[in-house]
Amino acid sequence: xxxxxxxxxxxxxxxxxxxxxxxxxxxxxxxxxxxxxxxxxxxxxxxxxxxxxxxxxxxxxxxxxxxxxxxxxxxxxxxxxxxxxxxxxxxxxxxxxxxxxxxxxxxxxxxxxxxxxxxxxxxxxxxxxxxxxxxxxxxxxxxxxxxxxxxxxxxxxxxxxxxxxxxxxxxxxxxxxxxxxxxxxxxxxxxxxxxxxxxxxxxxxxxxxxxxxxxxxxxxxxxxxxxxxxxxxxxxxxxxxxxxxxxxxxxxxxxxxxxxxxxxxxxxxxxxxxxxxxxxxxxxxxxxxxxxxxxxxxxxxxxxxxxxxxxxxxxxxxxxxxxxxxxxxxxxxxxxxxxxxxxxxxxxxxxxxxxxxxxxxxxxxxxxxxxxxxxxxxxxxxxxxxxxxxxxxxxxxxxxxxxxxxxxxxxxxxxxxxxxxxxxxxxxxxxxxxxxxxxxxxxxxxxxxxxxxxxxxxxxxxxxxxxxxxxxxxxxxxxxxxxxxxxxxxxxxxxxxxxxxxxxxxxxxxxxxxxxxxxxxxxxxxxxxxxxxxxxxx
Numbered sequence: 434x435x436x437x438x439x440x441x442x443x444x445x446x447x448x449x450x451x452x453x454x455x456x457x458x459x460x461x462x463x464x465x466x467x468x469x470x471x472x473x474x475x476x477x478x479x480x481x482x483x484x485x486x487x488x489x490x491x492x493x494x495x496x497x498x499x500x501x502x503x504x505x506x507x508x509x510x511x512x513x514x515x516x517x518x519x520x521x522x523x524x525x526x527x528x529x530x531x532x533x534x535x536x537x538x539x540x541x542x543x544x545x546x547x548x549x550x551x552x553x554x555x556x557x558x559x560x561x562x563x564x565x566x567x568x569x570x571x572x573x574x575x576x577x578x579x580x581x582x583x584x585x586x587x588x589x590x591x592x593x594x595x596x597x598x599x600x601x602x603x604x605x606x607x608x609x610x611x612x613x614x615x616x617x618x619x620x621x622x623x624x625x626x627x628x629x630x631x632x633x634x635x636x637x638x639x640x641x642x643x644x645x646x647x648x649x650x651x652x653x654x655x656x657x658x659x660x661x662x663x664x665x666x667x668x669x670x671x672x673x674x675x676x677x678x679x680x681x682x683x684x685x686x687x688x689x690x691x692x693x694x695x696x697x698x699x700x701x702x703x704x705x706x707x708x709x710x711x712x713x714x715x716x717x718x719x720x721x722x723x724x725x726x727x728x729x730x731x732x733x734x735x736x737x738x739x740x741x742x743x744x745x746x747x748x749x750x751x752x753x754x755x756x757x758x759x760x761x762x763x764x765x766x767x768x769x770x771x772x773x774x775x776x777x778x779x780x781x782x783x784x785x786x787x788x789x790x791x792x793x794x795x796x797x798x799x800x801x802x803x804x805x806x807x808x809x810x811x812x813x814x815x816x817x818x819x820x821x822x823x824x825x826x827x828x829x830x831x832x833x834x835x836x837x838x839x840x841x842x843x844x845x846x847x848x849x850x851x852x853x854x855x856x857x858x859x860x861x862x863x864x865x866x867x868x869x870x871x872x873x874x875x876x877x878x879x880x881x882x883x884x885x886x887x888x889x890x891x892x893x894x895x896x897x898x899x900x901x902x903x904x905x906x907x908x909x910x911x912x913x914x915x916x917x918x919x920x921x922x923x924x925x926x927x928x929x930x931x932x933x934x935x936x937x938x939x940x941x942x943x944x945x946x947x948x949x950x951x952x953x954x955x956x957x958x959x960x961x962x963x964x965x966x967x968x969x970x971x
Contacts, residue, residue, distance in 0.1 A: 453537040456545050462681070463537075469687040470536050480530035483520065490683055491516025492602070505591065507567060508598055508621075514566040515599070519543075522562050540684075544677045551580045552673040553665060559676065560596050573658055584662065587655040593631050594649055597624050600672055601720060603679035608735055622717030625649055630668060630825040635660035644823040644895045645793045668827060671724040671731065712749065713777040713796060713910045718821050722775070722798070725827045726817070730773050730800070733914040750774075751911040758874040760842055760855060763909070764807070769926030771804040772915010776857070777821070778870065780877050780904035782894075794907060795894040796822035797868060797877070799859045804919075805840045809853035811863070813837025818859060818868070818888045824895060828888040836860055836887045843872075860885035868893070870906070878903050 446454075457463045473481045473489065492512045524531050524539035531539065543555060557573065564571050573586040588596075598621055605619065628649050633642060635656040665672055723734040751766035767774065781794040798819035806812065816837040818828040830837070839858035853863065860867030867885040869878040880901045882890035894902075913919060 447534075450534045450537075453534055453541060456541045457537050460544060460546055462540065462544065462684075465681075465684055465688070466537055466540060469684045470533055472687045474533075475530065478529040480527065480532045481536060482530045483526050486524065486531055487516045487520050489516070489687070490519045492606075505595060505598070507569060508595060510567050511563050511569075511595060511599065512602065514563050515602075518559060518562040518566060522559050540680065544680050547580070549666060549670060549673060550662070552677075553662060554580060554582065554584065556600075556673060556676050557584065557596075560599065563599070564592075564595075584658045586658050588658065588661055590628050590632055590649050590652040590654065590656070593656065593661070594624060594628050597627055597672075600675040603675040604720065604735070607678045607682040620716075622720060623715065624717050624721070626718070626822050626825040627669070627721055629823060631656060631661060631664050633824060634664045634668070668825075669721070669724045671727055674724075674727075712752075713779050713908055714749075714775070714912060718796070718825075721821070721825050722800070722819060722827075725819075726829075729916070730775075730914045733773075733916055749910045750913045751909070753874055753906075753909040758909075760840075760857065760872045760874065763857075763874070763911070764805075764840075764842055767805055767911055767913075769804070769923040769930075770913055770915065770919055771922055772913055772919030774801045774804060775799070775912040775914055776801070777908075777910045777912070778868075778877055779907040779909075781907065782902050782904035794822075795820070795904075797879070797893055799838070799868065800914075801838050804915075805838065805857075807840060807842050809841050811836035811839045811858070816859070816888075818893070820891070820893045826891055826893075828891055828893075831886060831889055834886040836862060836885075839863070839866065860887045870909070874906055874909055876903050877906055 454463060457466055470481065473485060475482060492515055520526070523542045525535045527535065554575070558575070561571055561573055569592075571586070571588070571592060573584060573588065575582045575584050601622065601624070602619065629642070629644055629647070632638070632652060632654060633644075636654040638654055719734050723731045750770060751763055753763075756762050756766055776799045778797045779794055780797070798821050800817045800819070801813060802815040803813070813835060814837070815830060817830070820826040820828075837859065839856075841853055841855050843852060843855045854869075855872035857870040858866035858868060861880060861884045865880060865884040866878070867880055867882065867888060869880075871877075878901055879893050879897065881897070881899045882888075882892075883899070913923075
């Protein structure tokens with residue numbers, strides 16, 4: 434028998450530690466956790482002090498600072514308890530602090546790869562823990578301590594708003610923590626459209642709901658917990674990722690800041706509500722769209738809209754109030770762009786003489802997976818429709834048909850005996866489009882979902898009936914979400930087209946044999962004596 438080769442024996446790792454590290458390794462975060470723990474832990478005790486970990490996950494604010502009147506009174510207090518609630522909810526504290534095993538297990542409780550329902554339960558448990566510290570009574574209760582336990586009770590609309598604001602703050606923090614220095618001013622977006630979406634989906638309101646006039650703080654309806662869970666899973670499934678992204682961002686900061694971050698927590702200056710944006714795509718609407726699906730579009734929306742100072746980093750490819758109305762002006766701005774596009778329309782329907790009709794505007798959106806093409810047929814591989822204001826709703830593809838987008842311009846060079854309609858459409862069929870924007874960008878026609886098998890069913894604006902609705906367009910915007918590369922491709926395309934156009938404008942006189950054959954000579958002869966008889970030389 435030959436001598437077998439021997440390998441060094443691995444250190445004896447306790448089963449509890451091995452299991453925790455295995456779960457963390459499946460997410461790819463184990464190396465980051467090791468580096469973060471080495472930065473945060475006390476070298477003598479090999480444990481992270483409880484107070485340091487609380488500050489590590491906390492927001493701090495200055496005492497006596499005033500806040501905008503439309504910021505919920507409880508919200509700044511909820512932020513004060515965010516860090517302590519996270520530590521209490523996910524970490525088991527020993528006498529010396531949080532050791533390595535409990536540090537990894539705490540991460541796994543919040544960020545391990547689990548089902549969406551468990552992730553939502555984790556988020557709701559954290560929200561309940563925060564509200565208990567502020568003495569805010571929530572009528573929510575889990576049936577057991579199991580991760581996938583069912584939840585009973587109900588939420589109020591103002592509770593939903595607070596939960597959404599906490600998720601917004603965690604998203605905002607992920608994007609601005611590493612780029613900020615000192616105090617950061619936190620601005621809260623308008624999220625009423627999301628709250629009203631939850632209200633209309635989860636509760637029955639006697640006499641109906643006027644989405645334009647109602648105030649969230651005055652709504653006393655109850656949203657059953659089971660229906661609210663269904664609404665989150667179907668409407669805003671990426672809301673569950675906010676907590677995981679927040680954990681990752683804070684741990685990443687430990688790798689660069691280390692002791693500096695634990696000794697002085699993240700400082701937040703002013704907490705205010707964002708002023709109304711001049712763009713249709715406000716910060717709140719952009720964030721709402723970003724949490725409806727997981728794609729590269731989310732990153733582009735985050736980069737452009739969720740910034741430290743509230744400024745919008747990008748500008749739209751097209752805006753009717755700036756570039757002019759009409760499909761030709763529209764096409765000159767979007768032609769050659771090969772990335773995803775978000776097209777938004779603000780419109781209002783009803784009698785123009787009604788005193789309140791001007792205030793009852795609604796906003797529609799369409800997300801295409803690729804740039805637009807000038808065709809007389811429907812095309813596309815994927816897309817979504819959005820009802821954005823005053824209620825938010827997303828209409829993903831059904832998979833039955835592929836009439837995602839239609840964009841057609843009449844060509845002056847080609848005669849068409851039976852021209853197809855010029856304009857932009859989404860869903861439905863030619864002549865029965867779900868959404869159709871005319872070529873002058875003056876009106877939009879919205880039809881019932883029964884005419885559309887491409888996008889899921891539902892009302893695109895409040896009180897939409899079965900008959901087609903024609904509405905006056907106030908504004909049209911197009912946002913490019915393809916990143917820097919798509920913008921560079923479009924820029925190259927436009928430069929090439931300008932070069933071709935310039936070449937076609939030039940007339941090379943050398944191609945004519947003599948002055949007698951030149952077009953200038955012919956024009957001058959006609960102007961001097963237009964009635965002269967001209968005989969063709971045979």
